[in-house]
Amino acid sequence: MTQYILGIDEGTTSARAFVIDESLNVLGLGQAELTQIYPKAGWLEHDPMQIWHTQKDVMEQALSQAGITADQLTAVGLTNQRESALVWDRETGRPIHNLIVWASRHSDEIVERWVASGFGELIQERTGLVPDAFYAASKIRWILDHVEGAQERAERGELLAGTVDTWLIWNLTGREVFATEPSNASQTMLMNLDTVDWDDDLLREMRIPRSMLPEIRNSDSHFGTIEATFGAPVPIASNLGDQQAGLFGQAAFRQGQVKMTYGTAGVLNINNGDTPFRPEGLTPSAAWNVQGNLQYETEGVVYAMGKTMQWMRDDLQLIHAAPDSEWYAGQVQSTDGVYLVPAFTGLAAPTWDPTARAVIVGMSNATNRLHIIRAAVESMVFQTRDLVEAAVAGSGFAIPELRVDGGAVKNNLLCQLQADILGIPVIRPKNSEATIFGAMQLAGLSTGVYKDLAELESLYAVDRVFEPAMSRDQADAQYAGWTAARDLTRGWTRNVAA
Structure with a gap:
């Protein structure tokens, strides 16, 4: 019996979905562009709700083109634009601000302050990353600084934060799974590269509550199913940041x-x-x-x-x-x-x-x-x-x-x-x-x-x-x-x- 795999590719300019068989033949493809929002020079945002609805739509397109239904799938795999970050309400599921895209320079001044204070050395020691507004941590900090009451709400456990993979998994599973994996987490500037866990010293200095952040699972873990959104208990069986997925695919x-x-x-x-x-x-x-x-x-x-x-x-x-x-x-x-x-x-x-x-x-x-x-x-x-x-x-x-x-x-x-x-x-x-x-x-x-x-x-x-x-x-x-x-x-x- 043919085994079908659905792939989710949430990128910077478009959302895509593929359906393949076990011989890697492409049977279905859906694709739609994402709106690029430029609040000012050097800044780039996406609407998180558009990301979610567009991604779901192209998944349906890919299944339709392949001539199959979701219950015929063996597995779902996910890859995504990394470093981009968003914060959303735990109860309503609504973002409190647009997603800040990886290329955006919203948080340059935040990173400059961290580096000037000497904190940049600890960031690089723990994460291996050169402190830069490119990574998710300073974007989360920017949102908490610029949305009224956000810091207090985060400390009360009312807000969640994550990268695009976490946002899609949370929505695809009907808000049951709040998780990421090492390739994405290691690009946030919050994960300790040695322990493969969120670093408490970095979180404390950045004033980002650990309760906001997802569980870090293995990349081939079970990330819940798509039953809540597609009516079939098909497992999301892989999650990789786009560049590491490319290395794996090569x-x-x-x-x-x-x-x-x-x-x-x-x-x-x-x-x-x-x-x-x-x-x-x-x-x-x-x-x-x-x-x-x-x-x-x-x-x-x-x-x-x-x-x-x-x-x-x-x-x-x-x-x-x-x-x-x-x-x-x-x-x-x-x-x-x-x-x-x-x-x-x-x-x-x-x-x-x-x-x-x-x-x-x-x-x-x-x-x-x-x-x-x-x-x-x-x-x-x-x-x-x-x-x-x-x-x-x-x-x-x-x-x-x-x-x-x-x-x-x-x-x-x-x-x-x-x-x-x-x-x-x-x-x-x-x-x-x-x-x-x-x-x-x-x-x-x-x-x-x-x-x-x-x-x-x-x-x-x-x-x-x-x-x-x-x-x-x-x-x-x-x-x-x-x-x-x-x-x-x-x-x-x-x-x-x-």
Whole structure:
């Protein structure tokens, strides 16, 4: 009998759901965009109720397209945008403020105060994370500070806080399960990386009551069922943050295996095995806890990859659609020395400068739109090399190949340039949807659809390997130009009045 798995992928720009069979064939897909709310420059919010209702709708779409009903499902797997945070009323289920999205800079001043007081050192020691408004903790603190009476209500146990996975699980289970797991929890800046539990010293200093926070379960735990919302007692059998789900979906189960996701943001993940490494500028996190085995990863995040292409399309109107960038960029042999550094909301790993801002440099009167578009494509390549170089310098092991996923890897020029600039093979799998498939495969492993990790590894299929074709001297010269351009952006908002 065919076994069906439903996957939930709640992202930054859209909510999606997939239905697959045990052979990983896609039978149904639902997708809908999410409204992006910009209260002011550098801030980004989502409506949590829209997230929930949209996600439920696309799940129904996927089931309908697959021609099955919920009671025919074996399991549900969940993956989500991490770091984004919300606070809601325990009794009514209503959020007290919009979700603050991972990329938003609402809480810059809060983090600056923590760092200035010396508290940032304890944060980094306990969590492994570089203190930044990127993570959920300061977003929760911001909401408690800016919604009247919220701190007092939190201390009375009337409010709950969490990341998107927790919000969806709580709603899907009819408010019965309030839980998360290590890959999401380790990205809040509240979880102790050694104990895999909320850190009481951090909570005390941040004035976030422990009673607000969800239980941390294993990634392949039973997170309740969807009976309350879909009428069938189908278990939510996996939960992974989007980037760790991508690492899992790339079958990177062994220490030293690496993947790069080119999504709205870009994220490099390196499987560390059972020991967290702490390279300068990158952050250790929990990869997953599966079958009782806790694995760590080192991670580097850059804020703008697909986001840069959205900007080129929507704001500059230089392209009609993101895939057009491959054709336009390929019409010129180089950028003629033009670099685009997309530090729209600052620089993330490995530089970590929230005061940086985006620049286009190196233009002459011969520069045209094609050079700008190619520079945007190349910005993804150079940011990836920033991360890889930091990882190699701090981990002690070489990176022999890079597995890639995300929508942008359909761009052959991007993948070839990435291999050229890194000087290592870039491997594109047949299935570029590693994130959602990682969550679904883990749900299948959790419920016995798949026997073990070896079986999942055997399902991994390569579409194309891009081998380096550029001389190292040329690659290093281009990268040197990038680093010079990147460094020009640093400290911009400190030095230049808005």
